[in-house]
Amino acid sequence: MIKLKDVLLELKEVVNYQFQQEDVDFDEMDNSLLGVTYTFKTPNNQYRVELYSGEYNPEDMKFDLSFGLDKGPGYKLDTFQMTGEGGVRSIINTIGQIIQDFLEEYPDVETIIVKGTDDKRTRVYKALLPRYLSNHIKSKVHIE
Numbered sequence: 001m002i003k004l005k006d007v008l009l010e011l012k013e014v015v016n017y018q019f020q021q022e023d024v025d026f027d028e029m030d031n032s033l034l035g036v037t038y039t040f041k042t043p044n045n046q047y048r049v050e051l052y053s054g055e056y057n058p059e060d061m062k063f064d065l066s067f068g069l070d071k072g073p074g075y076k077l078d079t080f081q082m083t084g085e086g087g088v089r090s091i092i093n094t095i096g097q098i099i100q101d102f103l104e105e106y107p108d109v110e111t112i113i114v115k116g117t118d119d120k121r122t123r124v125y126k127a128l129l130p131r132y133l134s135n136h137i138k139s140k141v142h143i144e
Contacts, residue, residue, distance in 0.1 A: 044085040050113030062111040
């Protein structure tokens with residue numbers, strides 16, 4: 001049984017990990033924005049958040065968001081590994097802050113699509129991510 005005291009304690013401990021923009025890619029032909037990469041560290045892991053528009057028409061200003069463990073240069077983003085470190089609310093809060101930073105820097109972006117790698121993660125994103133997004137950007141974020 002979930003106790004209100006436990007829920008309030010968990011909510012109180014939500015933090016925003018410091019993040020930084022690592023890379024920005026533009027199309028060589030028309031200079032349209034292709035992708036932006038952010039990173040952040042928790043006490044136990046380093047994560048990478050990628051926003052990429054390459055699957056869509058540049059004029060759509062639609063971006064997929066992927067995040068996972070950052071194993072370093074030359075390694076593919078690990079979106080499947082379960083870290084077991086806890087702190088899911090703080091990680092989702094940080095991703096929400098990254099989305100906000102991205103949309104403030106690129107206000108012409110119309111849509112960000114967040115897809116879970118499995119049903120459980122999709123449910124977590126749907127339940128938590130909207131809590132950490134400003135009202136004026138919630139309509140731009142679609143969780144599938």
